[in-house]
Amino acid sequence: MPPFKKIDSLTEICSEWVWRWLHHCLDYQAAPRERMRQREYVLATLNPNIRQQLLNRILSLQMNDVMLSGKCMLLEMLGDRSTQWVDLSQSGYGYVDEVFHFYRTLTLGLLINITRLGLICNVKTKVDCKYLLDINCTFYRVLNQMRHLQWVTLGGVGDRTILATLGANCYQLEHLNVQDSVRVDDDAVAALLLKNPQAVDGLSKKQVLDTALPSNPCCKTLSFVCVCGTQVSLVSAALLLRYVPALTSFGGSVEGGSLSSLIELLQPEKGVTKLNLNKFWDSKILPHQASLMNVACPKLTFLMTTASSLPSLHFLYPIASLTVELSFHGCAADIYSYLGARGENLKTLIFTDNLNCLLDMAWLMELTPNLEQIESSLYIEEGYEIVGWKLLKEATVTVNSSKTLLTLLSHTPNVRHLSINFLPQPYMETFECINDDLIINVISAGGLMRLEKLTITECAITIKGLNWLFLHCAELTYIARLLFWKNVSQEDIHQLHVQANQNNWQLTIVLR
Numbered sequence: 001m002p003p004f005k006k007i008d009s010l011t012e013i014c015s016e017w018v019w020r021w022l023h024h025c026l027d028y029q030a031a032p033r034e035r036m037r038q039r040e041y042v043l044a045t046l047n048p049n050i051r052q053q054l055l056n057r058i059l060s061l062q063m064n065d066v067m068l069s070g071k072c073m074l075l076e077m078l079g080d081r082s083t084q085w086v087d088l089s090q091s092g093y094g095y096v097d098e099v100f101h102f103y104r105t106l107t108l109g110l111l112i113n114i115t116r117l118g119l120i121c122n123v124k125t126k127v128d129c130k131y132l133l134d135i136n137c138t139f140y141r142v143l144n145q146m147r148h149l150q151w152v153t154l155g156g157v158g159d160r161t162i163l164a165t166l167g168a169n170c171y172q173l174e175h176l177n178v179q180d181s182v183r184v185d186d187d188a189v190a191a192l193l194l195k196n197p198q199a200v201d202g203l204s205k206k207q208v209l210d211t212a213l214p215s216n217p218c219c220k221t222l223s224f225v226c227v228c229g230t231q232v233s234l235v236s237a238a239l240l241l242r243y244v245p246a247l248t249s250f251g252g253s254v255e256g257g258s259l260s261s262l263i264e265l266l267q268p269e270k271g272v273t274k275l276n277l278n279k280f281w282d283s284k285i286l287p288h289q290a291s292l293m294n295v296a297c298p299k300l301t302f303l304m305t306t307a308s309s310l311p312s313l314h315f316l317y318p319i320a321s322l323t324v325e326l327s328f329h330g331c332a333a334d335i336y337s338y339l340g341a342r343g344e345n346l347k348t349l350i351f352t353d354n355l356n357c358l359l360d361m362a363w364l365m366e367l368t369p370n371l372e373q374i375e376s377s378l379y380i381e382e383g384y385e386i387v388g389w390k391l392l393k394e395a396t397v398t399v400n401s402s403k404t405l406l407t408l409l410s411h412t413p414n415v416r417h418l419s420i421n422f423l424p425q426p427y428m429e430t431f432e433c434i435n436d437d438l439i440i441n442v443i444s445a446g447g448l449m450r451l452e453k454l455t456i457t458e459c460a461i462t463i464k465g466l467n468w469l470f471l472h473c474a475e476l477t478y479i480a481r482l483l484f485w486k487n488v489s490q491e492d493i494h495q496l497h498v499q500a501n502q503n504n505w506q507l508t509i510v511l512r
Contacts, residue, residue, distance in 0.1 A: 226251025
């Protein structure tokens with residue numbers, strides 16, 4: 001049976017009721033003076049730790065549950081100078097007018113001692129971009145007083161002034177994410193890192209790497225800077241590599257050129273400049289660049305690249321996580337060649353845009369015995385020994401036959417998260433081949449015992465197969481997408497909800 005919902009602790013129950021009471025107070029749309037009295041009462045009644053716990057709970061709720069404007073009103077009621085975390089970045093995105101409300105709340109509450117600040121704005125139109133600068137101006141004053149920031153995400157709203165302020169004032173800044181910010185360019189990155197950013201105007205990448213200039217305090221502490229989706233070029237990447245010695249990741253690809261070529265430029269005539277990068281994104285890596293990265297980036301464990309780099313990856317020391325964008329091309333020979341040399345060390349293997357490059361699952365299992373996560377299109381051939389993926393925990397697969405799926409499920413005893421897309425060969429099989437008999441055979445053979453999440457795009461499993469899953473998969477907490485399961489009716493879904501509630505199951509049933 002699925003796991004039962006745990007009984008909340010007394011602290012969690014009290015927090016839930018206080019949060020509901022606070023949310024109820026907002027429904028009355030009280031006048032400003034009455035809201036001020038509510039704030040004074042809350043601040044006097046609840047100690048800072050409890051208020052911070054409540055804020056973390058409220059701000060983490062998804063935007064479709066509580067709008068950003070409602071979260072700002074609750075932040076206005078609960079926040080003061082003792083507040084340390086104000087992170088909305090994990091709950092979805094807001095819009096430009098809501099960002100103004102957020103800035104106003106930070107200013108009115110004087111939340112100047114926060115160490116974690118997060119917000120993502122959906123800047124959809126040119127009109128939004130036009131008004132964004134005026135809205136950001138309302139934030140500069142309070143930002144100047146936020147000298148304890150360590151973790152900052154300002155997706156979509158970053159600009160030169162914000163980055164310059166963070167660079168000059170924040171001596172403990174470790175994490176900075178300004179992805180998709182249209183006002184972040186090379187000048188903004190220079191203002192973040194350098195005391196005199198005008199000194200690099202007009203310099204080439206090589207000149208930037210060879211020039212030593214006074215840097216801002218944040219350069220000593222930064223370890224993560226994400227500028228993907230902005231207006232920066234490789235000049236900014238050169239600045240980051242030159243002046244941020246502890247940099248571990250760019251958080252994504254940097255437009256405008258090859259990072260591998262930039263690392264090559266960074267090297268002196270004699271010796272090697274070593275970097276702390278452990279995650280790397282590049283569309284094209286040449287063989288000599290891969291050899292150089294072995295020495296220049298000895299801590300590298302994650303690589304995301306395209307199919308054109310596959311012939312060069314043999315020269316890289318074994319990495320643990322590899323993501324390859326295939327762009328709907330067939331590259332099976334290059335993939336097998338790489339995995340034959342380096343596959344034993346892989347724990348994560350992801351092929352994106354992979355419809356025309358089906359890979360033989362028997363070969364993959366033999367070449368990558370320690371794999372824990374796979375995302376690929378798979379098929380199976382007759383006559384090969386199946387060794388299995390004993391350590392596999394997460395699989396997102398597209399399969400072309402029920403036999404391929406049966407083989408996968410029977411040889412992955414520890415799989416926890418399973419997502420299946422069934423694209424059979426024409427005139428061979430249909431979705432009806434994924435049925436109760438397949439599920440019963442797999443479970444009877446000891447498969448799916450550790451399953452926690454199951455997603456199938458389309459199948460013929462009935463309520464009988466679901467009950468088998470519930471009966472034998474003791475950790476199953478998520479199942480989708482039932483609206484596309486042709487043999488499960490609306491009445492069946494209703495009864496599942498009733499059964500889950502009556503038995504207090506911790507079970508999420510997703511229709512689409």
